[in-house]
Amino acid sequence: xxxxxxxxxxxxxxxxxEHGSELSETQRRVRxxxxxxxxKGYVDPAALDVLVETYETKVGPHNGARVVAKAWADPEYRxxxxxxxxxxxxxxGFAGRQGENIIALENTPDVHNMVVCTLCSCYPWPVLGLPPxxxxxxxxxxxAVSDPRGVLRDFGVEIDPETEIRVWDSTAELRYLxxxxxPEGTEGWSEQDLAALVTRDSMIGTGLAARPQAVAS
Amino acid sequence: xxxxxxxxxxHGFGPVEPEPGEPVFHAEWERRAFALTLAMGATGEWTxxxxxxxxxxxxxxxxxxxxxxxxxxxxxxRLLAERGLVSAAEVESGRPAEPARPxxxxxxxxxxxxxxxxxxxxxxxxxxxPARFAEGDRVRARTMNPPTHTRLxxxxxxxxxxxxLVHGCHVFPDVNAHGGGExxxxxxxxxxxxxxxxxxxxxxxVAVSVDAFEPYLEPAA
Numbered sequence: 001x002x003x004x005x006x007x008x009x010x011x012x013x014x015x016x017x018e019h020g021s022e023l024s025e026t027q028r029r030v031r032x033x034x035x036x037x038x039x040k041g042y043v044d045p046a047a048l049d050v051l052v053e054t055y056e057t058k059v060g061p062h063n064g065a066r067v068v069a070k071a072w073a074d075p076e077y078r079x080x081x082x083x084x085x086x087x088x089x090x091x092x093g094f095a096g097r098q099g100e101n102i103i104a105l106e107n108t109p110d111v112h113n114m115v116v117c118t119l120c121s122c123y124p125w126p127v128l129g130l131p132p133x134x135x136x137x138x139x140x141x142x143x144a145v146s147d148p149r150g151v152l153r154d155f156g157v158e159i160d161p162e163t164e165i166r167v168w169d170s171t172a173e174l175r176y177l178x179x180x181x182x183p184e185g186t187e188g189w190s191e192q193d194l195a196a197l198v199t200r201d202s203m204i205g206t207g208l209a210a211r212p213q214a215v216a217s
Numbered sequence: 218x219x220x221x222x223x224x225x226x227x228h229g230f231g232p233v234e235p236e237p238g239e240p241v242f243h244a245e246w247e248r249r250a251f252a253l254t255l256a257m258g259a260t261g262e263w264t265x266x267x268x269x270x271x272x273x274x275x276x277x278x279x280x281x282x283x284x285x286x287x288x289x290x291x292x293x294x295r296l297l298a299e300r301g302l303v304s305a306a307e308v309e310s311g312r313p314a315e316p317a318r319p320x321x322x323x324x325x326x327x328x329x330x331x332x333x334x335x336x337x338x339x340x341x342x343x344x345x346x347p348a349r350f351a352e353g354d355r356v357r358a359r360t361m362n363p364p365t366h367t368r369l370x371x372x373x374x375x376x377x378x379x380x381x382l383v384h385g386c387h388v389f390p391d392v393n394a395h396g397g398g399e400x401x402x403x404x405x406x407x408x409x410x411x412x413x414x415x416x417x418x419x420x421x422x423v424a425v426s427v428d429a430f431e432p433y434l435e436p437a438a
Contacts, residue, residue: 138281
């Protein structure tokens, strides 16, 4: 599954030289830019650390998984999530940048929702963190709207041919969180155990929730 | 602008290739490019819409040859140069050559950065006028080709869909990206039948929606 350009790190920015003495041109450029911005007093290095740390260690798909697990376990919360998604998500403590207006989309046997940003990379940061490379890539952005079932097959996902596929192209400031269907065989599970079944891709709509036997619970 | 960033419906990019166990960042410089972009954005020297235009407004070859954070970096360098904050020569040398200009809001410190992430930057605005469309209305996405920033993807232009959600008024990116102010506009989710976008052979179970500002839409007869 390695991207074709893997050898020269095209998709991933190439950190081949990161630990060597030779810096990549891009790495050198970013360092130079950071030095100039810092020396001019335009940026505070402590603020940069906070920004990186937040999305690398604190905010990520585990947040969205808590929302979904609660919606599965708590019918009252589920109703609230689909009538006022923003308030229900904020109630769990998730809010902020690139998630000012989040709408939860309910997957059912009749409707499968899938989210894309064909123009760039809009994504609900407070519940999913920063988007993966494939989400921002040309193959996904070009085909998600014209051949969603083909894209799902790239992920190894087959949806019943009768099920309506709704693709949401997030072209403005609305962000979408897919609530996948709860897997069978999870009756009576705690929210914590349920959350372990909620994959990132299932909340984008390019995957399904994990089956109980796939998770050591 | 009709740039190559507007990718919906294009052929030839190959299959989607997810990376199992993908890290948030793939190199140290990506962390820094990400953080520098957010920190400079918070100084108020440009709008988020202007930043998006600075990332997409490139020749197709340049756009496609860049990784995502290389695109962010190119956009940031352009915004800094255009506003006389950091010159290309300064980036090359890694040393300030010109004195710093005072920033509108000043640099953000660690606390301000954390606050900014928590509060975000809501684009919701009070409605200056009533909505022209309601849920269930049939609307046509206008035929338009602005060379400037827009959020109406080419693949829906001229096509008829149905308003399924009305979201209130939001900052209008097409104007805000170019220094014209916020110009709040009603925002709708408009759903199209896949066959109306891609032709009669399209899988009839596919529907595609976009979030469209009112100036993008006209009533469909």
